[in-house]
Amino acid sequence: MKGGLRRVVNRMMACLTAFAALLVVLPLILILAFLVYQGASAVNLDFFTQLPKPVGEPGGGMANAIVGSLTLVGLASCLGLPLGILGGVYLAESRDRRLPWIIRFLADVLNGVPSIVIGIFAYTIVVLPMRRFSALAGGFALAVIMLPIVLRTTEELVRLVPASLREAALALGIPEWKVMLRVVLPTARAGIITGVMVSVARIAGETAPLLFTAFGNRFWHHGLLQPIAALPLQIFAYAIAPYDDWHRQAWAGALVLIVMIFSASLVARIVTRGRFSGLR
Amino acid sequence: MFRLLIRASALALLVIVLGLVVVMIMAALSSIRAFGWWFLFTSIWDPVAEHFGALPLIYGTIVSSVLALLIAVPLGIGAAVFLSEVAPPWIRPPISFLIELLAAVPSVVYGLWGIFVLAPWLRTQVQPALGATLGFLPLFQGPPYGVGMLAAGLILAIMVVPFIIAVSREVLLAVPDAQREAALALGATRWEVTRLAVLRYARSGLIGAILLGLGRALGETMAVTMVIGNRAEISASLFAPSYTMASMIANEFAEATSDLYLSALVEVGLLLFVVTVIVNALARLLVWSVGGAVKEVRE
Numbered sequence: 001m002k003g004g005l006r007r008v009v010n011r012m013m014a015c016l017t018a019f020a021a022l023l024v025v026l027p028l029i030l031i032l033a034f035l036v037y038q039g040a041s042a043v044n045l046d047f048f049t050q051l052p053k054p055v056g057e058p059g060g061g062m063a064n065a066i067v068g069s070l071t072l073v074g075l076a077s078c079l080g081l082p083l084g085i086l087g088g089v090y091l092a093e094s095r096d097r098r099l100p101w102i103i104r105f106l107a108d109v110l111n112g113v114p115s116i117v118i119g120i121f122a123y124t125i126v127v128l129p130m131r132r133f134s135a136l137a138g139g140f141a142l143a144v145i146m147l148p149i150v151l152r153t154t155e156e157l158v159r160l161v162p163a164s165l166r167e168a169a170l171a172l173g174i175p176e177w178k179v180m181l182r183v184v185l186p187t188a189r190a191g192i193i194t195g196v197m198v199s200v201a202r203i204a205g206e207t208a209p210l211l212f213t214a215f216g217n218r219f220w221h222h223g224l225l226q227p228i229a230a231l232p233l234q235i236f237a238y239a240i241a242p243y244d245d246w247h248r249q250a251w252a253g254a255l256v257l258i259v260m261i262f263s264a265s266l267v268a269r270i271v272t273r274g275r276f277s278g279l280r
Numbered sequence: 281m282f283r284l285l286i287r288a289s290a291l292a293l294l295v296i297v298l299g300l301v302v303v304m305i306m307a308a309l310s311s312i313r314a315f316g317w318w319f320l321f322t323s324i325w326d327p328v329a330e331h332f333g334a335l336p337l338i339y340g341t342i343v344s345s346v347l348a349l350l351i352a353v354p355l356g357i358g359a360a361v362f363l364s365e366v367a368p369p370w371i372r373p374p375i376s377f378l379i380e381l382l383a384a385v386p387s388v389v390y391g392l393w394g395i396f397v398l399a400p401w402l403r404t405q406v407q408p409a410l411g412a413t414l415g416f417l418p419l420f421q422g423p424p425y426g427v428g429m430l431a432a433g434l435i436l437a438i439m440v441v442p443f444i445i446a447v448s449r450e451v452l453l454a455v456p457d458a459q460r461e462a463a464l465a466l467g468a469t470r471w472e473v474t475r476l477a478v479l480r481y482a483r484s485g486l487i488g489a490i491l492l493g494l495g496r497a498l499g500e501t502m503a504v505t506m507v508i509g510n511r512a513e514i515s516a517s518l519f520a521p522s523y524t525m526a527s528m529i530a531n532e533f534a535e536a537t538s539d540l541y542l543s544a545l546v547e548v549g550l551l552l553f554v555v556t557v558i559v560n561a562l563a564r565l566l567v568w569s570v571g572g573a574v575k576e577v578r579e
Contacts, residue, residue, distance in 0.1 A: 006469050006472070007469060009469070009471060010469035010470055010471040010472070013471040013474070014362075014366050014470065014471065016358060017358045017359065017361045017362035017365075017366050018362050018366065018367070019358075020354065020355045020356075020357075020358025020359045020362060021358070021359040021362040021363065021367070021375060023355055023359075024355055024356070024359045024379065024382075024441050024442075024445065025375065025378050025379070025382075027382075027438045028378055028379075028381060028382040028385075029378075030393075030397070031385065031389070031390070031393050034393060034396075034397055035389070035393075038396075082289070083289045083292050083293075084289075085289075086285060086286045086289035086290075087286065087289040087290035087292065087293060089286050090286035090287055090289060090290040091290060093286070094287075094290075099290075100290075102294070103290050103291075103293055103294060105561075105564075106293055106294060106297045107293055108560070108564055109297065109557055109560060109561065110293065110296070110297055110300075111560075112492075112495050112496075112499075112556055112557065112559075112560030113300075113499070113553060113556060113557070114498070114499025114500070114501065114526055114552055114553075114556055115499070115501065116499065116501045116526050116529050116530055116549070116552075117300075117304075117499070117549050117552055117553045117556075118300070119529075119533075120304065120307075120529065120533070120545075120546055120549045121299075121300045121303060121304065123533070124303050124304070124307050124546070125299070125303055144296060144300075147292075147293060147296070148293065151290075151293060175282075176282055176283070177281070177282030180282065201384055202384075204386075205384075205385075205386025205387070205388065205389070206386070206387075207386070207387060207388045207501075207502045208387070208501035208502055208526070208530055211530055211533065211534060212533045212534040215534070232386060232388045232502075235388050235389070235392060236388050236391070236502060236506070239388075239391065239392045239395055239396075239506060240395070240506065247396065250392055251392065251396075254388070254389045254392050257386065257388075257389065258385065258386075258389060261384055261385075261386065262381065262384065265380070265381070265384050
């Protein structure tokens with residue numbers, strides 16, 4: 001009964017792979033369950049409106065960290081998005097051989113560089129010359145992380161725009177930059193928004209490169225040249241501190257952070273699903 | 281004008297990568313001069329005496345990453361096979377979606393979960409049980425702290441598995457259907473099709489997927505810093521606290537007082553950079569060779 005054995009092995013392997021998939025999904029469910037369970041009881045209005053209280057006093061919130069995270073992501077976007085989108089257009093449009101290949105490769109390399117190394121880079125070229133930790137340095141580090149992601153997604157999506165559209169516009173005598181801004185980019189818009197949201201979701205949760213650039217701050221920041229609080233930094237600081245109340249706040253912070261990140265990814269998905277399907 | 285602008289934007293990336301390399305080498309120079317190759321092979325890390333050797337960090341980084349891969353590779357490839365070959369079509373989108381979410385969870389949240397859920401569980405349940413049954417092995421000796429190499433390996437495994445699955449699935453989907461049909465036509469069962477026609481064809485791409493996971497594990501910072509125990513010692517036991525290159529930088533960089541200390545930490549960063557670039561470049565070449573475009577979930 002050789003055939004019988006083969007069938008049994010077949011069944012067994014199918015079950016094993018299903019089991020592997022289950023084991024992989026399990027931690028996610030566990031992590032999310034704990035996050036909601038621990039975080040939901042600690043999130044309240046104060047969390048969004050109050051500054052952290054000094055050690056020993058219960059209550060307080062992370063309003064400064066939420067604003068700080070938004071500021072940092074905004075700063076990074078100002079720097080990273082224009083460079084990334086325009087650079088992506090170049091990669092898609094250029095008829096050169098060598099330079100685009102090099103840049104594509106370097107973008108992938110930069111993508112794989114641990115974020116803490118990018119933190120060191122930002123420290124040496126922004127923090128050291130200015131002699132202080134600052135929001136600017138944190139924003140710069142995040143921009144470097146976001147750049148390759150935006151670059152590569154933009155490239156991929158601009159490539160998908162049908163050549164006939166572009167040719168039709170060019171045939172009407174419209175200058176190249178206008179074709180790009182008014183025809184190609186709007187057509188690829190949904191996809192580019194997806195790329196932007198994915199990169200924002202990625203940098204919003206980054207902690208390591210902020211440790212010695214943005215540095216964190218227990219108060220409101222005054223200007224972009226000062227240290228600034230960030231949600232992930234605050235979660236880290238509270239998690240390794242020995243106070244129960246801070247641990248509760250760390251869970252609350254993590255829940256808020258996850259909700260922010262998941263909504264960004266969700267927006268990315270919905271935008272792509274709605275309009276982008278027509279392009280393929 | 282416009283062409284110049286977009287070209288300049290693309291060149292900015294080139295400038296950043298070159299700048300990163302040059303700046304880091306310059307900042308690490310005084311440490312490289314002071315310690316030479318000994319930096320890699322000595323294990324004393326003493327900021328007061330200004331003597332720095334990175335061996336325990338290198339050891340901790342490699343062991344925690346290898347441990348993570350030992351767990352993550354069978355599970356990740358198994359799950360990828362399930363998603364691309366075995367599962368009925370209706371079940372694929374929700375599972376892929378969950379795995380994408382797993383990839384979007386920030387490192388610090390994994391760390392938080394690691395400290396308050398994983399480490400206590402290891403301390404009270406897993407490590408005593410392992411010590412009682414397999415305690416004759418040096419791997420499982422010593423007091424159960426919870427935090428330590430085992431916790432770091434587990435949390436890293438959870439973190440890299442989504443990347444291994446995402447890339448492996450792309451690679452498996454890139455295998456031409458003719459491969460599968462040919463094997464089916466010869467009377468192979470589904471598993472035989474997978475093993476003989478699909479996995480073998482996709483082998484180098486799968487190795488690439490594993491290397492991409494390795495690259496992430498080597499450089500992962502926050503979650504590891506929170507659960508590995510942060511002690512720069514080499515110990516055979518998986519229960520013992522350890523240290524990785526990335527977590528050393530995370531903990532000590534902002535407090536580095538002397539120039540040489542800072543320089544030594546930058547050199548650790550440079551080392552990490554070189555290793556991850558090599559691993560990632562290899563991975564991409566392998567994945568490209570199968571023809572599966574590397575589709576990143578979060579990268």
